[in-house]
Amino acid sequence: MRSAPNIRWFAEITLADRATVGGKGGSLGELMRAHIAVPSGFVVTTHGFEQLIAKLENENSIRSRAQALGAQDLERTRALSEEVRQRFETAGLPESLCSDIVAAHAQLCGSDLSCPLAVRSSATAEDSEEASFAGLQDSYLWVRGPDAILKHIRSCWASLYSVPSISYRRKRAMSEDDAGIAVVVQKMVNARSAGVMFTRSPLTGDRSVITVEATWGLGSALVSGEVTPDRFVIGKITSQITAREISDKCIQHLPAENGGTKEVHTPEELRRVPAISDSELKSLADIGRKVEQHYGKPQDIEWAIDRNGEIFLLQSRPETVWSSKDKPPIATPIDNPLLHVMNIFGGRR
DSSP, X not given: OOOBTTEEEGGGOOGGGHHHHHHHHHHHHHHHHTTOOOOOEEEEOHHHHHHHHHHHHHHSOOHHHHHTSOTTOHHHXXXXXXXXXXXXXXXXXXXXHHHHHHHHHHHHHTTOTTOOEEEEEEEXXXXXXXXXXXXXXXXXXXXXXXXXXXXXXXXXXXXGGSHHHHHHHHHTTOOGGGOOEXXXXXXXXXXXXXXXXXXXXXXXXXXXXXXXXEEEXXXXXXXXXXXXXXXXXXXXXXXXXXXXXXXXOOEEEEEOTTSSEEEEEOOHHHHTSOSSOHHHHHHHHHHHHHHHHHHTSOEEEXXXXXXXXXXXXXXXXXXXXXXXXXSSSOXXXXXXXXXXXXXXXXXXX
């Protein structure tokens, strides 16, 4: 697939390209190079964002005003956020940038220009070991058609100036001139089940286990905290499932007919049934071990299983909570596997 300055395809990027494709984009390219199944797609690079923000800066400054905000100045932060986001949402795109995105969309979708896509923010400081912007910028699911793609790309750029994102940077005294954002555009997985996986226990830091959360439908129900997922612990060496906690998954997120997602009640016969089989769990754990080996450090992974039973990874980022504590003492294996799943998740980052 042919690239342009504004467009990079997953197959040609790595984490070394984070400055132009962001953390999420770099990770997806890295996973593809490691021969891990990820939904195909491309990244609208930070070059595209810089073109638009340069145009807006000429009209009225953005970065210098954000830089001048105090970390606790919520009222002024809200006012600037509202103004800047509205400007991004309504701004016209440079013609060459628009053409590159439309051409890449056509390349990705082929003859079906209404194929469902995910449009996901990928900040340049995102998913690093020093800082995590995860959850601070917007992402959109089940987006159809080139016009909708262009609209949601602008929305992702605008979300770099959400109140939480501006506040995060100001509290850490980060330079606004260094704040950049790319956008991932990739095919949607029509997920039968989805969830998250940690290649160490998020509760104890034990690196001898893999923990998995699973729910029916799209993973957005889990990420948003609207459903209590099934939870499992798997021995990293033995692949033995050492603990399981099956929840009542009363709702699930599914594709909406006109784009986006919808919340529906889970059929009664599925509510208390595991959203992932034992064989799928073991396959997922195998993938988790492979990803951790590739990166050389514990990972926080988002995954989905499609209606045909194929496993895809949607994201992999460094696990940060316990990694920051790994300067001795390092967590050691524990005897009770239930300690890895009880009260471990209070919502996604």
